[in-house]
Amino acid sequence: MYALSYYMPGKIEYYREKRGRNVWVLPVFLCTFLVLGAVFVLLGYYAAKDQIQMVMAEESTGDMLVQEGAGMGNGRKENPQPEILSEPLPQETQEPTPKPTVSPQPTENPLPTVSPQPTENPLPAVSPEPTVNPLPAVSPESTQHPENGVETEKIKTMYLTFDDGPSAEYTDTILDVLAKYNIKATFFLVGENVEKRPEVAKRIAEEGHTIGIHCYSHAYDDIYDSVESYVEDFEKAYQVIYETTGVEVKIFRFPGGSVNAYNKKICKDIITEMTERGFTYFDWNASLEDAIKKTTPEELVKNAKDTAMNRERVILLAHDTIYNTSLCIEDIILQFPEYKMEPLNEEVVPIRFRLN
Secondary structure: OHHHHHHHHHHHHHHHHHHOHHHHHHHHHHHHHHHHHHHHHHHHHHHHHHHHHHHHHHHHHHHHHHHHHHHHOOOOOOOOOHHHHHOOOOOOOOOOOOOOOOOOOOOOOOOOOOOOOOOOOOOOOOOOOOOOOOOOOOOOOOOEOOOOOOEOOOOEEEEEEEEOOOOOOOHHHHHHHHHHOOOOOEEEEEHHHHHHOHHHHHHHHHOOOEEEEEEOOOOHHHHOOOHHHHHHHHHHHHHHHHHHHOOOOOEEOOOOOOOOOOOOOOHHHHHHHHHHOOOEEOOOOEEOOOOOOOOOHHHHHHHHHHHHOOOOEEEEEEEOOOHHHHHHHHHHHHHOOOEEEOOOOOOOOOOOOOOO
16 A cells, blocks of 8 residues: 555656546546455455354354263263353364363262162062061960961960978989979978988989978978967978078978968968068969879879869979879879970969968
């Protein structure tokens, strides 16, 4: 433009002199055309520049959206930032380089970790459910058949008890039978007999049977003369049994039972005194009746069956000083297969005669 402004005036003046006044029209037209052309070129340049910048901005935004979309695949939410638009686009001539591994960046609203979705009808976690008719734990009072769960006859309990021993002739025979069937019984001992046969008393204790006190002398008139006389006899028996067997006796049985013709007037006072001392007494609800009259072994077995009367709990009275009792004890055990034979102890609920 500067050259034209320097060159054209001279030319115009030259043509005016040579060709007259009208000769300036063509140069003016050419200058005007060149100026307008230059203006249009400049306008086109700036318009094209703006368009290129817009295209570059759109491509940069597209690249960022692609990167954000890849990030969402890793659990991030799309949240483009405005400043990303100002970042320069990489030159097309550059070779593509591997992009660095993008570490997960927390966003303002991160997507929660996707957990397995339940099915339409998810099955609940299986928990042990009680059966309709659960089998109860077997107790001494009841049971059910172990194979098919069908309720059967309740388990019954029988406590075999032997008074007046130990005997030199018959107690050992009874202990042998009990050992054969692995049955524990209860022996209410007489102190005088313990002194006479200490080895038998020791065997009773060593084989796991329960020892209780019956009395020391078994002389009814002397024992039941008063509360004091009963206590004196009891203490003497206790001491003999303890020294012989080492057993600290907790249970006892009155000679003739807690209520009898000899102690009717003082039985309640004796019971009160012995209870305060911490002892428990037991009577019976079935008997061999072996000390009443002479009977055969078969009759003793029948007496046991008849007096037990199919009760659920039976305390059976017998005497290990009777010959026929020693002969029939095995038959008695076999006569009651439905009963579980157990020894007495202070935890067993007592069976007692009714006090008047």
